[in-house]
Amino acid sequence: MKSDSGTFSQNLQNAQTSQNAQTSQISQNLQTFSYLAFLESKGAEYAPFDPTRARRIYDLLKPHITLPARIIHLIGTNGKGSTGRFITLGLMQKGAKVLHFTSPHIFHFRERFYKNYALETPRAPNAPESKLESKSAQNEAQITRAKLESKTAPIHTTPTPAAPDSGAITSDDELERAHRFLQKFDFIKEASYFEYATFLALVLAQGSEYFVCEAGLGGEYDSTSVLESDLSVFTPISYDHQEMLGERIEDIATTKLKAMGAHNLIAPQRFPEVMQIAQNIAKNTTQDAKQNLAKNRPAHLTFITPNDIESAYKNDKNMRAYAKNMAHFLQENLVVATRALAFFGVAVDFAHLARFDLPGRAQRIAPNILLDVGHNVDGARCILKIIGEKRIKLVYNAFFQKDVRNILSILKPIISELLIIPVSHPRIMPKQELVSICEELGIKHGEFSHIQDDSEYVVFGSFSVAETFLENTKCKID
Numbered sequence: 001m002k003s004d005s006g007t008f009s010q011n012l013q014n015a016q017t018s019q020n021a022q023t024s025q026i027s028q029n030l031q032t033f034s035y036l037a038f039l040e041s042k043g044a045e046y047a048p049f050d051p052t053r054a055r056r057i058y059d060l061l062k063p064h065i066t067l068p069a070r071i072i073h074l075i076g077t078n079g080k081g082s083t084g085r086f087i088t089l090g091l092m093q094k095g096a097k098v099l100h101f102t103s104p105h106i107f108h109f110r111e112r113f114y115k116n117y118a119l120e121t122p123r124a125p126n127a128p129e130s131k132l133e134s135k136s137a138q139n140e141a142q143i144t145r146a147k148l149e150s151k152t153a154p155i156h157t158t159p160t161p162a163a164p165d166s167g168a169i170t171s172d173d174e175l176e177r178a179h180r181f182l183q184k185f186d187f188i189k190e191a192s193y194f195e196y197a198t199f200l201a202l203v204l205a206q207g208s209e210y211f212v213c214e215a216g217l218g219g220e221y222d223s224t225s226v227l228e229s230d231l232s233v234f235t236p237i238s239y240d241h242q243e244m245l246g247e248r249i250e251d252i253a254t255t256k257l258k259a260m261g262a263h264n265l266i267a268p269q270r271f272p273e274v275m276q277i278a279q280n281i282a283k284n285t286t287q288d289a290k291q292n293l294a295k296n297r298p299a300h301l302t303f304i305t306p307n308d309i310e311s312a313y314k315n316d317k318n319m320r321a322y323a324k325n326m327a328h329f330l331q332e333n334l335v336v337a338t339r340a341l342a343f344f345g346v347a348v349d350f351a352h353l354a355r356f357d358l359p360g361r362a363q364r365i366a367p368n369i370l371l372d373v374g375h376n377v378d379g380a381r382c383i384l385k386i387i388g389e390k391r392i393k394l395v396y397n398a399f400f401q402k403d404v405r406n407i408l409s410i411l412k413p414i415i416s417e418l419l420i421i422p423v424s425h426p427r428i429m430p431k432q433e434l435v436s437i438c439e440e441l442g443i444k445h446g447e448f449s450h451i452q453d454d455s456e457y458v459v460f461g462s463f464s465v466a467e468t469f470l471e472n473t474k475c476k477i478d
Helices: 005-016 024-029 034-042 053-064 080-093 135-150 172-182 186-190 193-204 249-257 272-283 306-314 317-322 328-343 377-387 404-414 431-441 463-473
Strands: 070-075 098-101 113-115 210-214 231-234 263-266 300-303 363-366 369-372 392-396 415-420 445-447 457-460
Touching: 034 172, 034 193, 053 186, 053 193, 070 080, 080 098, 080 210, 080 231, 080 328, 098 193, 113 193, 172 193, 193 210, 231 328, 249 272, 263 272, 263 328, 272 300, 306 317, 306 328, 317 328, 328 377, 369 377, 369 463, 377 404, 377 457, 392 404, 392 463, 404 415, 404 431, 415 431, 431 445, 457 463
Parallel strands: 070 210, 070 231, 098 210, 231 263, 263 300, 369 457, 392 415, 392 457, 415 445
Antiparallel strands: 098 113, 363 369
């Protein structure tokens, strides 16, 4: 199960030629916010591969920031965003100050940063005290980390009255302040787009108690993996981004699981290979896991089974009521989140838990429109389960790297017509290629123009598909 950084590098560099993840709001606001102009200059979400760059930048930045006392790292293929948001809402309900960092976004880059506290003003690097927080706050964080390690004392302290039980997307002004702080350092200039987003999150996390941090597509080489997490949560690992992670599930699982921390929660997995690889890596953390895990003991793994999911709902009527109208995968992710919260001594009051507010996850945006940003084979299986035996019009497009043939083969039983929505993106599949796949599979197809009240629709695909549909139809998402 050896992970080949050379192969990973070549795969990522090959993909680079076709990736230029520009976002619409950047071009609209370049004149106003310099952080957007800087991101625009980066051009691509996935920069040429350098396994040492994020670590190198982080080591230089770390003396100038204070890490939150507790870091929760989410890694996997599907469900990272929703699991992280459920964890975040549970922590906020208890009064904790939390930053949830997720990716990508639908409309605005700032959607990636969700929190419930005011940003503490960063100090300039040449200020008398270069930390963003006081020494006493740093000492408190170290004490809390020691408690987490020993697990002999209550994890959750007195709730912070100022923190509401749900959060909000960070403002452009706060992001601009974080950006200006980072720009004080020359070494930050070499960061890639996603790496810079990660470092922005670390600055925005000043003043938080918990940092709920979602990895990008990678694992051991992801910029978020430079952090030493108190808990790593592995959501379902499956096929996606094979052009960068490898074609075999063993390759994909290995590079993701090598990001494990000292304590790890493993969600139910479809592929048994994932569990075996996790156990093998956990036994050899000193050789195989990321640099900051060089300890003389194996990592601890907790596996969640389908029976655990069933039992959780059977034994908690308030959880059943809260999740009643959610898609099955969201119900599963909610249980995983509660297990993560339990690690920190936090119990969820489902009768009063804030509404799940991460958009685009099997979201009913109109009585006849379901929107989902799932864009891989497992996402298609989830949609099939939600729709059941009904027939729908599928509003769809995809990046050319995606396994479109298998995705549409899975969805074919529920498709009355596939409506191709034009998306302006350098990685979008050529229309004729998508048409050819539809004709090969015997799927009726056309071009999307408008919504008919007497038809039921599923909008399925990447975040770019969701963005284009919402802009064209003026549909609202909460």
